[in-house]
């Protein structure tokens with residue numbers, strides 16, 4: 127791929143995290159579930175990828191590809207008929223890549239309960255129509271939570287890069 131570049135329509139003016147915040151809701155249907163009537167993990171990962179991409183698109187205003195998804199835990203089972211809520215926002219921009227956090231809850235309308243199902247960190251890279259990487263505008267954290275996520279994202283990037291290097295060395 128070529129060196130990252132910008133074009134006239136993509137100014138690198140910093141944008142606040144709040145402009146990237148994206149929410150998605152899904153009702154779990156029988157074709158999302160396993161024979162025990164519980165949501166399958168792969169379907170939830172698909173929804174997480176979509177919610178994360180929405181935030182990355184909103185922030186970068188460019189096409190994006192998913193470069194990686196960090197470790198994920200599934201904390202509680204989600205049943206057919208439950209309402210799944212996903213909330214995504216850009217935590218930090220590096221250069222052509224950005225870390226997006228996605229948090230998932232399940233709402234059970236019968237019991238009026240809301241429970242945390244999963245959290246995931248995804249890295250998206252902005253590209254043009256030919257697949258060239260593009261620089262992404264910096265993100266401005268404003269709230270205390272956004273500032274914490276911004277700081278933590280740098281630590282996670284270091285871990286990710288070390289792990290990528292380790293895997294590359296194993297493949298050689």
Ligand SMILES: CC(C)(COP(=O)(O)OP(=O)(O)OC[C@H]1O[C@@H](n2cnc3c(N)ncnc32)[C@H](O)[C@@H]1OP(=O)(O)O)[C@@H](O)C(=O)NCCC(=O)NCCS
Pocket residue numbers: 127191192193194219220221222223224249251259286290
């Ligand atoms: C992701 C992709 C664009 C990276 O391209 P590349 O030429 O290998 O990238 P580079 O090594 O120059 O890195 C470019 C940026 O991506 C980041 N990156 C690359 N691999 C990464 C990974 N595994 N995890 C997190 N970030 C990653 C780099 O840190 C760098 O970020 P920066 O510009 O903000 O510093 C390329 O590997 C690709 O197109 N992958 C396929 C994406 C795809 O199809 N996704 C859908 C999956 S089905």
